[in-house]
């Protein structure tokens with residue numbers, strides 16, 4: 001067996017089963033493994049419950065069982081400055097941000113990586129469901145996780161080639177069942193622990209109440225695209241494009257079809273609603289994105305190429321054509337088929353087969369009407 005004992009790997013241990021097994025497998029493979037638990041949210045900042053103490057106890061139990069040192073590090077300031085501030089700003093702009101993507105980019109794979117380097121790490125490891133392939137020339141590629149139900153490349157799509165160079169995903173090729181089985185066989189205390197849910201590092205919250213603790217809600221009117229008032233909304237930030245639940249409007253005389261959020265008019269603080277899941281106004285032909293980041297080397301693909309994309313996490317890939325602007329700071333993504341509920345603030349993540357190329361943040365969606373581009377009034 002290869003001697004890995006000179007290679008130090010700092011594992012991000014959350015107190016969950018995935019990172020427990022990641023640490024366990026690395027230790028089995030003979031690496032010099034160190035566990036580190038991050039605390040990124042102070043539960044006195046809001047009125048929710050945090051599970052930090054319990055999670056850290058689980059890290060301690062697992063680390064002791066597999067025989068590795070472990071530490072805890074506090075990145076509350078980094079999380080607040082680089083993730084939470086962005087999160088609130090995006091909501092203020094009427095958009096729907098993805099804090100997990102920002103958290104990976106700025107905290108888990110930046111602040112944590114910097115900290116690990118100070119501990120003389122050669123690599124960091126995380127319990128994500130994603131895979132890294134290393135080419136002979138040193139280039140690394142990020143591939144989808146082995147468990148199609150768990151693939152997390154969507155959330156990792158803003159990592160850079162430099163960041164990925166130093167990353168290992170020990171359980172990335174496995175299925176969740178297998179991870180739990182290994183944890184059980186190894187007697188790890190987290191084998192049966194429930195998966196974490198909710199906002200990255202903050203946890204499960206009543207979302208609207210949580211948001212309201214940081215951003216004052218500004219109630220306004222709900223209108224159809226024809227200007228008919230349908231009711232009141234309790235703050236544009238509490239709604240997202242394509243949302244059905246919580247509107248409180250039933251079908252009317254002509255149709256019993258449910259109502260959906262089809263747009264937001266920030267200037268007049270109006271929520272635009274339309275009837276029917278297939279509402280034409282929810283379908284776009286292309287989008288514009290900025291804040292581009294590519295983990296894969298894509299320079300040789302030229303200004304325009306065809307690939308697949310996801311616009312939200314739980315979605316099948318769709319065929320798209322990507323066209324960059326001259327300096328590659330923005331891209332326009334044309335869909336092979338019209339796509340529903342494209343949401344500003346969310347990420348458009350590009351794939352070539354199983355390889356995640358990178359992503360951009362959605363700014364605008366457009367519809368073609370008689371070959372004329374119409375900007376959808378999504379913010």
Ligand SMILES: Nc1ncnc2c1ncn2[C@@H]1O[C@H](COP(=O)(O)OP(=O)(O)OP(=O)(O)O)[C@@H](O)[C@H]1O
Pocket residue numbers: 011012013014015016017018019020036037038039108125126127128195196200
């Ligand atoms: N508080 C934390 N401290 C250190 N690393 C963390 C922490 N939270 C998450 N991570 C790392 O990020 C990975 C993915 O986190 P995610 O929240 O998606 O958890 P998960 O898939 O439920 O994994 P786990 O079962 O390990 O909690 C974890 O497996 C772990 O390596």
